[in-house]
Amino acid sequence: MKHKISPIDAILREHSVMILDGALATELERHGCNLDDPLWSARVLLENPEVIYQVHSDYFRAGADCAITASYQATVEGFALRGIQEKEALELIRKTVLLAREARDEFWKEEEYQTIRPKPLVAASVGPYGAYLADGSEYVGNYGVSDETLTAFHRSRISALIEAGADILAFETIPSLQEAKVLHSLLKDYPEVYAWLSFSLKNEKAISDGTLLEECTRLFGDSEQIAAIGINCAPVSGITEAIQVLRSNTHKPIIVYPNSGETYNPENKTWHGQESCNRLDLKSEEWHHAGARLIGGCCRTAPHHIADISRKWRPSVVVSS
Template identity: 50%
Template sequence: MSESNPIKALLADAPFMVIDGALATELEALGCDLNDSLWSARLLAQAPEKIRQVHQAYFEAGADCAITASYQATVPGFMQAGMTAQQARELIQRSVTLAQQARDAVWQTGQTDRPKPLVAASVGPYGAYLADGSEYRGGYDLDRAGLVEFHRERFELLLASGADLLAAETLPSLEEALAITDLLAEHPGAQAWITFSAKDGEHISDGTPIEACAAALANCPGVAAIGVNCTALAHIESLVAAIKRQCDLPVLVYPNSGELYNAVTKTWHPAPCDHTATGPSGLVQGVEQWLAAGAAGIGGCCRTTPDDIRALAQWRQSL
């Protein structure tokens, strides 16, 4: 993993970074059943070719960065599903290999019409391992030191995997983000972006102001970018502006599609029509205002597709 900031390097050649979209949506479209505590990570063992296929679709659509299928992949989680510790470690690192293979099938050495895409190894929050929705609440039963120990093994496996950087994403609390910075400090040269889930235009999921998060992370070694993901479209512009008030790092945003999730039925539904709403209806509809607020990377989270990312890439190409 490079000691320099790979996001800043990519931004030297592009007006903004196009991040990929949802993995689960596309896997389900390919017929995969993800109703499992391991979510898409289960397919690292059962259908790795499907994961590679989805990564390739996003690269072909124009994504500059793929986020790996390791969000819910942990050694304890895989062992609870009946695998050995060694099998679990191999599957976690396989998540990076699959994304690299997809990139190499699309981007060839010497290609000049686009920057070489990045592979960001996903580090999902402790709440994703619990599989109880607490990545949208926080309030864990672990303190900062406990979170460091929870994240350590996967963090080190992914650092050794050859990924360009880590993506610590959907974090609901500043304490968990600071645990990630503790691990970065233990590994000089390691690079990671940190993105939070947010409940409104000013606060992350546990209620901490996003400005406080940006201020706390702004000068931490190894933090390559800060931002928000898995958040409603309407909140993105104000969240970006708040981060920029406290931080000069690149700001990344990859919100949800605009649909609403029912945590009880575990189903998605169209958002109710609100003629008074001022927020964008999709990624391309929001990109101009997000860039104006200070965003440097834009992609999609839940329920977004390669078509959404293709539209983003085409919009950028038209600049």
């Protein structure tokens, strides 16, 4: 690995910020998709994959340097509950990468972009075990299962996403140190592959299972394959303090992509409270000053939020929202 640089580092050598996309599920719902299902956005893979392609395209045009695939809740076990056999399930998981790659490659044919912004990456989402449980436990993390169970759960999906040609893996919304360790161990089986690691938070100083963010950051700080480390799906209000903890404990690029600030109720799968992400462009400046280099949005954010960030950091790039 030492002779290579990660896809993230390649972008950050040329740009002060790498701009991530925003929420996929929010946009799928806006396009008329029904996600009231344990498969969540993975349901659309079965019914309306062309809408996933469209949402990826929308985010690229809004200025995103990265598409996060629709595989967060796409798992062999989840599809099996729908009567879908493993072979077809793995094909659907690979399809999440292919849809994002097709959208990226079609977008990149427009030569006007090629000299003023980086070629976008495709980050294959590897959501936590709790996402498969579909009970909100990705925000708690105490699953009560063994390392072996988590390893078996994640292995085939990771392999399929890599085979499909993802540029990088996104270990995201990880709520527990146990699961982070399992994912990192699996990553070592693919020594040429990079991943980012982003945690869900209990508060500004601890991840969801209560482990100190400082401890998590230090533990993975020397991994050659972890290309960035940070947090996602946390409210905007706590991001700056969390970045300061991260910055004090690692030299790796720091990644943040918060949710809208609303609160998710896993029982009825609804969001409540007040949105606090309307000026992500201004917040992104604060976060960058604190040490973040990869910035985007998570649940309930939209292309117009990403376009605001892009206008802030890439004023010469024409974006649509």
